[in-house]
Amino acid sequence: MNHMLLTVTNTGSRSCYLYGYPAVRFGEAQAVPPVIGDSKPQAVVTLAPGESGYASVNLSATDGSGTHGHTVKSLTVYFQGRSGNESVGTGAHPSLPAQGLYVDDSLKVTYWQQSMDDAVGW
Numbered sequence: 001m002n003h004m005l006l007t008v009t010n011t012g013s014r015s016c017y018l019y020g021y022p023a024v025r026f027g028e029a030q031a032v033p034p035v036i037g038d039s040k041p042q043a044v045v046t047l048a049p050g051e052s053g054y055a056s057v058n059l060s061a062t063d064g065s066g067t068h069g070h071t072v073k074s075l076t077v078y079f080q081g082r083s084g085n086e087s088v089g090t091g092a093h094p095s096l097p098a099q100g101l102y103v104d105d106s107l108k109v110t111y112w113q114q115s116m117d118d119a120v121g122w
Contacts (some may be wrong), residue, residue: 004057004101005119006077006094008112010047018045018053018112020080023087026103027072033057039110039122046114050061056110059103066104073100 006024010016021039023032036058045053060066076091113119 002058002060002062002102003120004059005116006057007052007116008054008092009052009090010049013046013049015046018079019082020059020084021109021111022055023078023080024057024079024109025076025091026101026107027070027074027075029072032078033097033107033109036110036122039113039120041111041113045112052116054113054116055112056119058106058108058122059101059122061104061106066106069102069104071100071102072096075101082094087119 003045006022008018025032039056047053060069075094075096075097077094078087078091079089081088110119110122
């Protein structure tokens with residue numbers, strides 16, 4: 001598996017907004033992976049109560065060209081604020097498969113997307 005889909009759902013009673021892209025931290029990584037610039041949506045993703053937003057994570061190179069590959073067993077997802085320069089709230093800690101996930105230095109994320117189809121297209 002070299003792709004992962006992040007799904008967030010608004011469980012509140014008011015609309016919320018997904019700014020920018022998810023700042024993901026796999027294991028003890030020192031930096032967040034870069035964003036795929038072409039995946040930027042035309043507008044901020046707005047989630048009404050009960051709606052979900054999506055981002056795709058390209059974990060490793062499909063052709064084996066990535067380097068520094070390793071297995072990670074933890075993930076933290078941070079959410080950007082309106083300015084894009086700060087993180088808001090505490091990070092989320094989604095579960096990963098027990099055997100972990102393989103990542104390499106080609107790791108990238110998409111911007112948040114309003115639809116699953118848009119996210120998985122990257």
